[in-house]
Amino acid sequence: MNINENFLKIQSSYLFSNIAKKVREFSEANPDADIIRLGIGDATRPLPEAVTAAMHRAVDEMGTLDGFRGYPPEYGYDFLLNAISENDFKARGINIGADEIFVSDGAKSDTGNIGDIFSNANTVAVCDPVYPVYVDTNVMCGRAGEAVNGKWSNVIYMPCTAQTGFLPELPAQKADLIYLCFPNNPTGMTIDKKNLQRWVDYANENGSVILYDAAYEAYISDPEIPHSIFELEGAKTCAIEFRSFSKTAGFTGVRCAYTIIPKELTFGGVSLNALWARRQATKFNGVSYITQRGAEAIYSPEGKPQVKAVIDYYKSNASTISEGLKSLGYEVYGGTNSPYVWLKAPDGMASWDFFDLLLNKVQVVGTPGSGFGPSGEGYFRLTGFGSAENTAKALERIARL
Amino acid sequence: MNINENFLKIQSSYLFSNIAKKVREFSEANPDADIIRLGIGDATRPLPEAVTAAMHRAVDEMGTLDGFRGYPPEYGYDFLLNAISENDFKARGINIGADEIFVSDGAKSDTGNIGDIFSNANTVAVCDPVYPVYVDTNVMCGRAGEAVNGKWSNVIYMPCTAQTGFLPELPAQKADLIYLCFPNNPTGMTIDKKNLQRWVDYANENGSVILYDAAYEAYISDPEIPHSIFELEGAKTCAIEFRSFSKTAGFTGVRCAYTIIPKELTFGGVSLNALWARRQATKFNGVSYITQRGAEAIYSPEGKPQVKAVIDYYKSNASTISEGLKSLGYEVYGGTNSPYVWLKAPDGMASWDFFDLLLNKVQVVGTPGSGFGPSGEGYFRLTGFGSAENTAKALERIARL
Structure with a gap:
């Protein structure tokens, strides 16, 4: 072995x-x-009261014969998928359907596991500084290549410094998988629509996929800053977006997040939505009913x-x-x-x-x-x-x- | 891409x-x-009353400033790790420490993700019939090889039929990763200590790892049948065991399981416990506090x-x-x-x-x-x-x- x-x-x-x-x-x-x-x-x-109230109700249901729920749907309960679709997307004029949303136990799991559906031969681009999980998960599967002078041979580092206004510049080499996180962890910097559009256009021109981590979108108040990459023209053919309830509603200890893969996102006729659906159905078994009821309550009038x-x-x-x-x-x-x-x-x-x-x-x-x-x-x-x-x-x- | x-x-x-x-x-x-x-x-x-009572208490805690808990420890809270170690192992005379237990969201996730820590060049052996996840996850990462006449080229199929008493026979070829599930899904058959010892000995002699799925151990009442592979001599140097609360306490909709990797399980000086710890710390963020309190209650005098x-x-x-x-x-x-x-x-x-x-x-x-x-x-x-x-x-x- x-x-x-x-x-x-x-x-x-x-x-x-x-x-x-x-x-x-x-x-x-x-x-x-x-x-x-x-x-x-x-x-x-503390968790918002609407959330704990919903979780109490769900715990009670699970303790009754009629209310008990076994294996959850692998991609999330319809009640939560619909709440996400309506509130996080349709309310902002973005058409993301329930079948483009995959509920999970965390954005760390999703940003880590998403690599499963891609060839290890792809070139990866990350911002520098960067959330370490993007890099480490690519090292683990061999996609990052070898360490040379503190950098990985198959990773393109995009410096985000005072000189670049803490935004990455389009890479000179072709990047296949591009990790972007806005509002950014660790710098706290945001990207406006005009700058993000350049990345969407680059990805569509180069056949790249943008892995867009929007875990901190709830902190945006400036109306010029996009909450979702899918506010941008052409993003549905080049981007996957990761969202989390961790920092939105204090779910770090509760574990619930979701990933958006549009149906239009295909490569050589293969749908990435279908590949991720297969990955999740095979290596994941859904999120607790109680947790999902708690997440749904975030979107309630009280929540x-x-x-x-x-x-x-x-x-x-x-x-x-x-x-x-x-x-x-x-x-x-x-x-x-x-x-x-x-x-x-x-x-x-x-x-x-x-x-x-x-x-x-x-x-x-x-x-x-x-x-x-x-x-x-x-x-x-x-x-x-x-x-x-x-x-x-x-x-x-x-x-x- | x-x-x-x-x-x-x-x-x-x-x-x-x-x-x-x-x-x-x-x-x-x-x-x-x-x-x-x-x-x-x-x-x-329905969930046992001790479980729902514990979850209600945990939800209440999470709604208060003092009781709120953020990110859970990646491998599980000590209270649950200790309850598992004491009740599922030490009470049966098996010494498994808290640092050999990894709490997760499900045995499907763990049996699927465990492949991350092994080379894709390993040969896989599975029982036939078999729980499909073992095979499909190896296909996804390329370890299974190619499909030839309905079988995978790098998978050793071990027929479990009336002729073999529905137990697998030791493979003639060398198998690196051996998936065993007892009590078995789908056949419901069990394995006694004498027969299981042959597998442990085979694995130690051949440098193989047994991936032992014991998700149904709670259904064993015959005292001759081992609940854990670690009841067997030498298992700690060749086996990983998967356990689940799904069928034990009806947690299919709650999502909690655990995996045992003994510290003694090393290959070429590398600890598989350490590799899995790294995998989980990088691509997983722990299990809900509320869920873990529910799981702990399974071991209480009421539960x-x-x-x-x-x-x-x-x-x-x-x-x-x-x-x-x-x-x-x-x-x-x-x-x-x-x-x-x-x-x-x-x-x-x-x-x-x-x-x-x-x-x-x-x-x-x-x-x-x-x-x-x-x-x-x-x-x-x-x-x-x-x-x-x-x-x-x-x-x-x-x-x-």
Whole structure:
């Protein structure tokens, strides 16, 4: 028996594990320290009441003979598929049918597993800095090639730096699979329709597929910024979109997301919608009925304002960080239309040095930008997912630095 | 961009979809027909009260600031890992630690995704008949090779027929990855320690890995039959075991399962436990807190007898089918220590012909054995997952045939 040798190529530890280790060590050495964690992108506010009420009802149903539901439909219950289609798409003038939506247990699962339906010979393009899952999953299946000087031989890196306005530039080489994430993790930057249209046109001209991660779309308030790539002309023939309830309604601990694959998305007569349907029917067995009823409640008349209140809370924190740092003279990006704030470490410091400084001097934990890729070096990510009190307190502490 | 061409090799429709289509067509032509479905292996009894009570408490927690939980630990909460380790293993004298258990959303996901950590050059051995997911997931990644006369070129088929006592025989060729499922789906047959030991010894001698699907272990009452492959000498250096709460506690609609990879299971110094940990941390984000609290309750003093009552109910149905058919002169296998009954279609009929006969003449739906592999031809699967009333009624109808 032989293992998949590609697994040995990946670094064995993960960015957030390294952070956790450093924080743990500091805590052990300083047991009384009041550490404020603004590093990880995890929800902290309670589930909206409409969601918990719906889940209670669903639990009760599952405890009765008539209300019990066995295996869920592999792609989601109609009640949730229809709610998504109506509220997230038709309400914005986008025609996405229920049979173009695949409900799942998470956008991480979907962005990781989507590679199954593509040949390993494809060339992959990613932004730099980037959410590590896009790269690591391609390494695991061999599509990324070999590591050469800290980069993968079959991956095109698209630097997103101050020079490019933190947007990727169209690659000079032909890219087959292009991962884009807007509002961006980690930079918090957004893309407007005109710029995104260039990517759609590139993909259609080159026969590429855009893997569009819109997990943070709920944080967009600027009307010029598209919530979905399918707002763009021609996107249905070149794009797959990933959505998540994690950051929308605090579902990080509940696990529900969905992926859109339009019926028009075909290559050589083969429908990617049909390939993904086959993948999910074979290697996945659907999402809990209780979870799906909770997700449906997000779209209810009671649920909508409750969800909005949570998002506004996190956005207000992001704004506190962003405005506060600006007033202290930091170079700051993101933080509006996004829960993420991307800042330049002061005085040309390296990302991990700034991490250590914040942890050791003022007990604030963030995420070193270099953990997201070479172009993240010298940058740092803070998030709006803390409490308002701790966020304000963290800013006061940083001001003391 | 190129798709994964292996996907095109698989038949586009799935056994249970074909059955659903035939039943739908019959229903449409005979709208008043009272159809009894004993075909699919899905739970029908309500969730145990201890489970729903635990889930209600967890939903309430998630609705409070202090009780809210974000991203779950990728491999499961300690409370569930410890409950599994204690109750399913240590109580049986098997030492499986919490760090050898990976909680997931389903055994279908795990048996499908486990292939990620193995080289595609491995040779696969499966029983025939077999749960289709084992084969299809290997086809999708290219490991199964090419289809030649209805079989895959890189798959070793191990016939399980009346001649072999429905147990597989050790393959003459060297098999790298060996899928075994006991109590078996679809035949309902079990394996005793002496026979299973031969497989463990074979795997250790040949450097093979046994992928042991024990999803139906809760149906075992015979003390001679092992619940876990880790009851066998040497299994920790050659086996991975898949468990599920689906058929144990009716979690088909709730989605929770787990996989055991012992720390001792290494190849060339590489730990499969570590590879799977990496796979799950990268392409999966854990199971809902609410679901895991529900699963934990299965092991509580209140939960245990409630779960046993559900299993006894299904087992009683299986026994009704098995004993009833025997008294009618059918050749019948399984049905004890298993929810599945495997019967030979009468008069040398083909599986699908018997399916049509049962549907058209007495409106009983079962599963054609040929849908599970060539050696299933002429056989038929019925399950104990219906109601006791319908099961008894179905037997009366079959007696009229």
